[in-house]
Amino acid sequence: MNPTRSRATSLACSLFLLVLAALAVWSVLPPAPSGGDVPADEFDAWRAFAVVQTVGQEVHPHGTSANADVRDEIVRELTEDLGLEPEEVEGVGMSGRLGDQSRVAATTNVVATIPGTDPTVPIVLMAHYDSAEVSYGANDDGAGVATLVETARALGEGEPLRNDVVLVFTDAEEACLCGAEAFAHADPRAADGAVVVNVEARGSSGPAIMFETSDGNAALVDAYARVPYPVGSSLAVEVYRILPNDTDFSPFLDDPEGRFTGLNSAYIDGSATYHAPQDTPERMSLASLQHHGSNALALVRELGNADAADLARPAAYDATYFPLPGGVLARYPGWLVWPLALGAAVAVAALGVVLARRREVLGEATTSGRLALGFVAGLVPLVGAVLGSMGLWWLMVAVRPGYDEMIDPWRPWGFRVALLGIVATVLLGWFVGLRRRLGAPALALGALGWLAVLGVVLAAFTPGGSYLAALPALAGALAGIVATTTARGAVGRRVAVTLGAAVGVLVIAPVVLLFFPALGLATGAAPAVVAALLGLALVPVLAVMLPRDRQAGGWSVGALGAVTVVALVVAFAVDRFDAHHPEPTKLAYALDADTGEATWVSDEAGPSGWTSQYVDGRADVSRAFPEFHDRVWTGPAEAADLPAPEVEVVSDESTGDERTLALRVTPGEGAPIGTAGALRYVELNGAASPNVIEASVAGREVPVADDGVLDTRFYTPAGGFDVVVTVPAGEELQLRVVAAGGGLEGLPGFVERPDGVGVAGSHTSELVLVGTTATL
Helix, strand or coil: CCHHHHHHHHHHHHHHHHHHHHHHHHCCCCCCCCCCCCCCCCCCHHHHHHHHHHHCCCCCCCCCHHHHHHHHHHHHHHHHHCCCCCEEEEEEEEEEEECCEEEEEEEEEEEEEECCCCCCCCEEEEEECCCCCCCCCCCCCHHHHHHHHHHHHHHHHCCCCCCCEEEEEECCHHHHCHHHHHHHHHCHHHCCCEEEEEEEECCCEEEEEEEEECCCCHHHHHHHCCCCCCCECHHHHHHHHHCCCCCCCHHHHCCCCCCEEEEEEEEEECHHHCCCCCCCHHHCCHHHHHHHHHHHHHHHHHHHCCCHHHHCCCCCCCEEEEEECCCEEEEEEHHHHHHHHHHHHHHHHHHHHHHHHCCEECCEECCHHHHHHHHHHCHHHHHHHHHHHHHHHHHHHHHCHHHHHCCCCCCCHHHHHHHHHHHHHHHHHHHHHHHHHHCHHHHHHHHHHHHHHHHHHHHHHCHHHCHHHHHHHHHHHHHHHHHHHCCCHHHHHHHHHHHHHHHHHHHHHHHHHHHHHHHCHHHCHHHHHHHHHHHHHHHHHHHHHCCCCHHHHHHHHHHHHHHHHHHHHHHHHHCCCCCCCCEEECCEEEEECCCCEEEEEECCCCCCCCHHHCCCEEECCCCCCCCCCCCEEEEEECCCCCCCCEEEEEEEEEECCEEEEEEEEECCCCCCCCCCCCCCEEEEECCCCCCCCEEEECCEEECCCCCCCCEEEEECCCCCEEEEEEEECCCCCEEEEEEEEECCCCCCCCCCCCCCEEECCCCCCCEEEEEEEEEC
């Protein structure tokens, strides 16, 4: 063997894999924003950003005058600037996705139609215009509103499409997805079904990821693959289906008649701004907005000229898909998932047979026993990645307890590099430590074996994610067989295993990048495991390229460990809480109007230094205030003069075995409650008298739990609403009625937060609750 030639080959192969990894990661980054000189029929992020600046001027949750101002501006843009004829459609929407609780809202959607030349079913392009309770909503979902407006403008400059494009700006998404549900439930433009494209944001930066689809998505994914910057993974779709998260896309997926198909996209990095007061226009990445808009415009044109009636019916199968360099979305039909997963398992088994028969491979002895132990040992990097990620998060929270209220820190990249360093150190340490005992071939087989096992497991439980393990295992095993049986000399073996590992780099590297913001460092085990899969795919490369010198291996492990420590130190030094990046805190105020007792409440994991001046222990307040389901931090508060909600019996009739009460519920004279915000909702809970047979709120029938408990929430402006409840004849109805508003400023005992302490993006932040019990 020529050592110089061998080293040169190793260097060339390593550089090849690094370049490939860079290209794979580059392929999922958002494009640069337009430079200002953009053709009229193309999407311009700068034009769209002017809409973002308008939407994000004020905090504008559902039911507020600020939200009405945003709605008026959308109508003005569509009418005066685009020449459309928008309608303000009032309705009542309902969501029952939160266990037994139903949530209902009076909504006002803005709907405009761009007519097609020969329409079948419409293409619904959708975003919500309300913000979360304490947020300016510039990204969530000012980005979506701006994307719709700028897309409509660009469509007007191009050739007319075959299908109608219905622009739907929904109300009350943050409250209960109720605007979208009202459209799907009652709007005549949705009566015959539609293909829905939802545009969202959960953060302030990053690529616009197509992360959710309807079932039977093969044809829709083919259409999405033709956008200019496709970023999506069928694994993301599988993961999102498992998570309890929802967007305006959810009511369409829940449609009992199956009238809708569609796609859901969002950019999700910079999650520290999510639902927080820091979600302002100046925090938005124009690259992310450009990515959103360029893809949305191209997708609407693609769908708008297709047979939309056919696309509105689910295909026979889901597609497996993932991004590749060059703006390519690789995809194959779902029925190939099992053949590829089983093929990978067979290929790895065949490699094991080959290695067992060749007693001497790479100058190292192989036996069946060593190969078996190598497979068992292959679990160590996966477990180590999980434990390492948990240890990193524990350390982060120990140093900065405020991280416990966040998905990611404000500046997460140093910590992300540290996590990758932990995974790499664990994997290399595992390889160097066991190579002498088991041999490199056994460890390589073990690494590929676990990839194959995971490919089969994923095929069984999350088919869209099987490719992530099965394809690298299949390629690595086939390359290993070639390297062992036909490749000539060290150079041939290095080239063969490098080409096999290249598949793993192309397939896995982008997902590592996408999983970091998707699940955050708080659940860093997910990106750590994906990074470990990439490491396992590279083990055959280590087997043929890493010198057997244990001292050299030890130095390599030490160097990786040092890089990890440096990254962690830099991350802590760079990411500090300050006025522009405050520590998130949650504080609410609850007043029981029946007893006159008031309580400060926080559902922080552990009270911050600022919050601890209000709370001093844990208590269960769920009977009086059902918003808080678990034991939370509480402390005594001075009672404020706040209006209590009222229940008026409009009619009370008994027929046969049933008693029906028609009620008028009002938040109380002087509402909105709170000192710096609007009324948010009124909650009705009948846990004290579980005897409700049926109920309706604002004309919508609401579900009642099997045990007869009514639990519903109505998002309303300051006026009242109608409730009809049926109970057994002769029985009382006892309702706990809680009005919820926002704004703690001015409440007795409240001290303004200092610089560096902020409001968490949470539905319980700045919450003011006033509850009373009505016996009827």
